[in-house]
């Protein structure tokens with residue numbers, strides 16, 4: 607039955623080929639959106655495009671980042687750059703995870719990690735929340751984590767010392783607490799450099815202002831970085847709440863806060 611049906615079908619095609627289906631119109635390359643930021647600025651310095659990994663989720667897809675399978679959703683978000691962000695609804699309890707993975711091919715010992723982050727207006731900042739963990743390639747040794755520990759920001763060189771929970775606080779300017787930033791988007795950028803053993807370096811900026819600047823006498827363990835995890839695990843969240851992530855990027859140079867191309871391309875005002 608199937609054979610005769612195929613034969614008949616073939617014969618029909620040979621004798622009277624079906625008219626070709628009209629080809630869909632070729633997509634025409636469109637100019638970049640005029641509102642899409644292309645360059646970033648950090649402390650007055652123009653930064654090149656991120657060279658390791660970057661994505662804003664504005665196509666509704668994960669792009670080069672990986673879903674950790676812990677309930678993070680790509681959502682339409684009128685408050686986010688490009689109209690899309692990553693949303694995670696956290697559950698109160700012993701712990702909850704919301705991992706977003708970023709992996710890149712070129713191992714490095716110095717890099718910038720930049721992201722945009724928002725907590726709901728009443729978000730609970732107690733407990734221990736790993737915002738960013740930077741690691742060797744393929745889920746290897748962790749050497750550097752930005753955390754919120756019991757209501758304050760901290761940096762841990764976890765992996766480098768037995769005393770891995772030793773925390774380095776905000777130490778530049780007036781300390782800012784996570785609670786002060788709830789309810790709106792904020793830019794974060796971390797720089798770490800572990801190229802010199804027992805002289806580990808880091809800086810962290812919030813909304814372009816330097817907030818942390820630490821050097822630590824810990825071993826670098828020969829680690830090269832190839833992985834970053836965003837919003838890894840929140841230990842002991844006392845209350846349920848929601849956070850959003852966007853504009854994730856990792857680069858060997860500064861990344862900065864994106865500026866509209868029109869502003870970036872504007873000629874200097876002074877000769």
Ligand SMILES: [Ca+2]
Pocket residue numbers: 662663664686687688689690691852853
């Ligand atoms: Ca976005």
